Amino acid sequence: MEKKQTKGRQKIEMQRIPNEEDRLITFSKRRSGIYKKASELSTLCGAEVGVLVFSQAGKAFSFGQPSIETITNKVLYENPPPNDNTLNLVEAHRRFRLNELHQKYSELLSKMEVAKEREKILRKKVSNRSKGWWEEPIGELSMHELEQMATKIQMLHKHVQHRANELRTRASSSSLPFSVVNQTPPTNPFSMTKVEQKY
Amino acid sequence: MEKKQTKGRQKIEMQRIPNEEDRLITFSKRRSGIYKKASELSTLCGAEVGVLVFSQAGKAFSFGQPSIETITNKVLYENPPPNDNTLNLVEAHRRFRLNELHQKYSELLSKMEVAKEREKILRKKVSNRSKGWWEEPIGELSMHELEQMATKIQMLHKHVQHRANELRTRASSSSLPFSVVNQTPPTNPFSMTKVEQKY
């Protein structure tokens, strides 16, 4: 009685799959996945759907409900063709503009994605950091986060010491507001001796 | 505190959706779902994908990576048409696509503006709430601010000590798990590339 035979579906980055074999498999699987979605859209909504796919190797695949020809013909029907041969110039221009537009659109799209991603991160930050990291429960911090924090405090410590010296020199020392930091208690975690770290 | 606000996704029969409103909604949602799948197939496998959809009402939609024209041109090239006017299909579709693209582009543009605006606000929030007081130039801090800072550090210090004791006890090791001296190079605490969820 096995409990686990596979790792189940794994998350993959949205970028060209490096391994050729995997890429081919995915191409095949997902292509039929899209066909299925297309046919579902067709039956659920009474729409006509056509899908055209060219593999990287240039091989053509297609799916059509009711058929690719029907779909493409419909496009023709709804957009009467030009009869005048002088339209070629116009068409050429149109092509140029279209390509340009397409490029712009794609760029904008990716920028938009990036922006959305940034926003996600920002939102997370806002909700996480509304109190400031030093107020968060230490117990839930990871080792890495503790290390980062220690580094930050160490830097700050130096800053403050420096500033303290400045002030002491200038105004012959009353009570220093940050004496806490300057005390260097016996178990100060920020003045530890070197320790070998392995990763 | 409610536990259930929705019924979640329900299973539906694979047949034409009776209710017109639902059908329209599903048409819209699933169409964009297919577009997404198509673009994913394209990026994952380096393929060219085109999707043509005609709603029941006859309205045309399309999606193409890199562009629907490229796809349809390829089809025409690889499948010599029986009659001449098939070539017009490409042009016809191009026109249609141009209009659609223009519309989409404009929409995207305004969305982008909105997104940027939101981001601006978020950034402001982030920098105000959590930018990290330790990074600000010490010299410009007032005495009052220094006092506040000292208090915060004191608190944090206790926290860290406590945490360190915990760890020391648990792992009875002579070396502390977090060495501040032997740190890896300056990791910018605010630089983010990918969303890396910790837990």
Next chain:
DNA sequence: CAATCTATAGTTAGCTC
């Protein structure tokens, strides 16, 4: 390769605003 399997990532039906 195509077919299966499994656990999990991703999509979406039904609602709400």
Next chain:
DNA sequence: CGAGCTAACTATAGATT
């Protein structure tokens, strides 16, 4: 409409046959 939410439902990565 469109955007957002939640709970389910579905697709699929990785492994096996």
